Amino acid sequence: EELNGVGNLMDFLDEPFPDVGTYEDFHTIDWLREKSRDTDRHRKITSKSKESIWEFIKSLLDAWSGWLVMLLIGLLSGTLAGVIDLAVDWMTDLKEGVCLSALWYSHEQCCWTSNETTFADRDKCPQWQKWAELMTGYTEGAGVYLLNYFLYVLWALFFSFLAVSLVRVFAPYACGSGIPEIKTILSGFIIRGYLGKWTLLIKTVTLVLAVSSGLSLGKEGPLVHVACCCGNLFCSLFSKYSKNEGKRREVLSAAAAAGVSVAFGAPIGGVLFSLEEVSYYFPLKTLWRSFFAALVAAFTLRSINPFGNNRLVLFYVEYHTPWYMAELVPFILLGVFGGLWGTLFIRCNIAWCRRRKTTRLGKYPVLEVIAVTGITAVLAFPNPYTRRSTSELISELFNDCGALESSQLCDYINNPNMSRSVDDIPDRPAGPGVYSALWQLTLALVFKIVITIFTFGMKIPSGLFIPSMMAYHHHDWIIFKNWCRPGADCVTPGLYAMVGAAACLGGVTRMTVSLVVIMFELTGGLEYIVPLMAAAVTSKWVADAFGKEGIYEAHIQLNGYPYLDQDEFTHRTLATDVMRPRRNEPPLAVLTQDSTTVEDVETLIKDTDYNGFPVVVSHESERLIGFVQRRDLILNIKNARQKQDGVVSNSVVYFTEDAPQIPASNPQPLKLRRILNLSPFTVTDHTPMETVVDIFRKLGLRQCLVTRSGRLLGIITKKDVLRHMAQMMNQDPESIMFN
């Protein structure tokens, strides 16, 4: 009879209750456990697949589901990127005017479809009317200018108000760039809802609004977040991914690659970005699948063709002139500038964000957004380089001055005797347009630098790739122009803008290979890889000299996320210095293998908030048997009390194979060996912390037990490791907030 009862219990435990094996919000996952759960699942499917054809097909479907998810992610994120591009284009122009022939046309589309315009006047067409023109009928005059100005600011305020309100009401996680959080999630942290459906929807909509409002922010970081939301969405279709936090993160890594792929039109760069910057666990299988997802996304976007140029990004360029060795000097100077700018930006931005977090400022996010938008719009309108969207500006700066270029930057004095080919432009003296453009650009640079510091981190979707790229240095080339031999092909101004962009982006994010590869994919040739490399290396070295962390790591630290970065731990501490309990602290909360009662366990659970408890032979010997999760204990005891007869507060809980010898008068004992992890991770107290950190990082542990010659001494959790690391770097250990 009693044996039967145990047998029933076993069957019952074979089907775990719904929540067993899941994690609580803001907790760290255990990678080893997730991995072995997946292997179990895989084994089950493999053995079942031999039973029937249906099971075999099911096992094939399971094996292919990974590729299917990648395909879906690629398709959806490519489509969303295309839609966002089109919408931003239309809404940015909506701030200036409207297309009368079709309201949903952007300025460029409106005039392209009009057959009344010549190529030279392709920006002007009767169908496109500025608001003031539409309302008053006049096209010139101070009043008209002021009315346009006023309406421009009004639209900007309206867009940003809409964005911040949507975020606040529907999806608070949709704000910001998302990359720090995605890095943390990929390293094995749970933030429920951060990659949810609502976040996806609201982030897409508000991203369009925020970019269109003219704020100094880019769509690149948020696109990574959007792609990761897509990844999470499709994960929920397959239990293989939805029920395993480890497998889910493999999909998310690939989704991040797809996101960068569509943001920059650089599939290989996207994969390397995911590998280098955001991912934590990146097996080769994921590399291959990420590449697939990134390619699908890139081709989906290309078939949507949002910019009408058959390219994935607005600022794709192809240069044709070579560069000279002597030019390496300004390129390296650009690198130094980029590194300094990166350091400055990170410091100022973090200081401002900390201020926002700790003072009353953080209580009025809507007001803050409105204020920044207002200031941005008011200051941006008078300068033609800041009035337009940042990607249009970058596109213009990157471009070579061609014969057909109408940009003021290309306003060189034309010599009618010379043939107007692309290459002879540097021979001509610069016209007044170039000088005025340079002034405007310098103002734009200063303005963007300052405003971006305040913008990044506000409560709306914001990326900083593009704003960082903006902060290039465009003065060198005018100096060089004088230095060049007349008649020879000279420097390519666009190249300087691009190298400067790479340097600044490198200084801010500390990307290395992925940055160079993204730029390489943008220029489409090996020709300019040396300048880019020189600038990126210099920029990283200069920036690293002032502080090792990039903007994302800085924001992770600011928010206290439990992220274990790849930097080497070089201090000489031992496991015994980090483990808990410390001296003077109460002894470690442990369970014994066969002498704790249900009531004892319940008291322990109530009195402490540890995630799990070590199980030892007895309080005297302290020899370690295994480790049991708090969550599993709670669920099992609750279930046993409800469904298993004879389990009362006085029942002994045992973790051994056989029930302990107890007098017949005692209540029925409760066997919990099923939830006992018999292979907890242990290190000795003499293990150097650098090894412990390495083990935590590489194996993705949640906790590790410390022993000395077989006796349990203490426990080290991921939080303890992070706190210790913060302490060693003279930072506040209490800044690590989550467990």
Next chain:
Amino acid sequence: EELNGVGNLMDFLDEPFPDVGTYEDFHTIDWLREKSRDTDRHRKITSKSKESIWEFIKSLLDAWSGWLVMLLIGLLSGTLAGVIDLAVDWMTDLKEGVCLSALWYSHEQCCWTSNETTFADRDKCPQWQKWAELMTGYTEGAGVYLLNYFLYVLWALFFSFLAVSLVRVFAPYACGSGIPEIKTILSGFIIRGYLGKWTLLIKTVTLVLAVSSGLSLGKEGPLVHVACCCGNLFCSLFSKYSKNEGKRREVLSAAAAAGVSVAFGAPIGGVLFSLEEVSYYFPLKTLWRSFFAALVAAFTLRSINPFGNNRLVLFYVEYHTPWYMAELVPFILLGVFGGLWGTLFIRCNIAWCRRRKTTRLGKYPVLEVIAVTGITAVLAFPNPYTRRSTSELISELFNDCGALESSQLCDYINNPNMSRSVDDIPDRPAGPGVYSALWQLTLALVFKIVITIFTFGMKIPSGLFIPSMMAYHHHDWIIFKNWCRPGADCVTPGLYAMVGAAACLGGVTRMTVSLVVIMFELTGGLEYIVPLMAAAVTSKWVADAFGKEGIYEAHIQLNGYPYLDQDEFTHRTLATDVMRPRRNEPPLAVLTQDSTTVEDVETLIKDTDYNGFPVVVSHESERLIGFVQRRDLILNIKNARQKQDGVVSNSVVYFTEDAPQIPASNPQPLKLRRILNLSPFTVTDHTPMETVVDIFRKLGLRQCLVTRSGRLLGIITKKDVLRHMAQMMNQDPESIMFN
């Protein structure tokens, strides 16, 4: 007095004897130990750097030495690749004839420098004379043909005899592709001399000879070996790398990337190849440095410009015609073909190599090489597609038929009324040249397939990238030609050759991302990435269906190297099933912390060949204290016996902090705590083997101790893990030969 003695001993131990901490030949390194040694070194330098300016400069030099090594590797491997290319070009032509104006000119260079030739006859010039012409004066006739034939074969035999003799006499490790061994070395195995200076020199020379002899082998794999030798060479300049096997492997990973970069002219592909295919431990720092080394190597090669086309490889192509969706069907078929060919090749080649290893065949390597060269040369000469070097052939196949192309493959019947543009070729009917070329190509394909199986694995430098790429499928396009609408741009034959090459290479090596990226860098555009991707994916799937391992893994297994691959271990065994001692075996050889005598230790060392011994509290309690290396024990006892008074056979060896209580009459005890590893890695006997495999792989362990509730039960070494894995896959566990 006694305390003083101990103090002296401590000082003496502070300067370890020369061999402490090194590994024996054919042994596995302990990655965790190497890493912590490097951290110690780094700490020392950092703390010293504050003492004086000179120490500060030294610390800066130390920090920059990594980049310096990368620069040197890039320069040397780029130069060597250029020299090899030039020498192969010259010597391949030497088999046919000689340039009278300058003996060191190849055929092409000879005629380019001659000003008597027109462009159409650029292959013919009076300065270039075939051997028969030079000897007899006649240029035509059967006798002349036969004499040329005979001399061609003779030269081939001479080259290959020279190559195999040089390898046998001077550097036996210079044979083969080298990639399986490099994979094993990078995973943490010691093969002394495999990357030595002699190997570098002889491999470079014999590679030229082997390729020039016309054997069906490529220079790509050996170039990786050559680059790794360069890496090892420069490591010896810096104690940071030469004295730390872990750090040395970081440099070697980067060198492998540089090797692929020059072999294919694909720096990004090289880095991904190193990451995906050969490297084991690849931190982000290495990624960035590898990229640098790969770029330097590529630019060095480009400045040497061995092919005179300003490209890094002979077969760089730029296609201009788009491809159609319907073409995906033949591309996927090519993938299937590639996968099947890969499987077939691996099976046949491994069967042949096993035969060579186990039968008398292996005893006559020189004869084997001579025989294969003879057969290759005799069969190759009559067919113009096999007579030339394989890379020239590939270059011709990859190329579009342009108006200036003199290749027989482009012998379409010209319609004089039509303008001779590049794109209209498909409209013209194929001439007789195309049909005869097709026949010859088919024969060449069959011939190459068969001969490569026998060539790869012979005792001369041989790579198989290029031969695999040869085995493309060139029939489809003639079918498609009829299917195309006349007047429209149709299929690009070169693209089919390239997709076929990618498919075959994928089938043989199971490369994925790196393969597509290398091909992408060869074509220089995103346009053809989808066909390449489709073929690569199909090829890998088809080939994987027949067996998971690529050619390199198969050769690693054939040679019994201790290589732990990245595949997931899915069996349900536990640590207790794998650990030693097994049941019925004698108990584990252990030392006790304070009761073993010097003589006991010496007996244990003599009687066993274990690499190390666990140290326990006592034989009764079996509680684990630490682990001590065999090598360290031998060295320390030998030294103590020589230099330390009072240490005799009867002395007690102790590993505790304080000397054990012993009677005054006993000899002086020997303290060995310094060599005791106080943090040996342990797992419980219940740990699933999948976790153990994961730990071995990720942490790079050499051995792991198995405990149950604090008591030492056994030990698992890397060899045990590999044997167990072989057993689980129904392979002979004794095939794992090294430890």
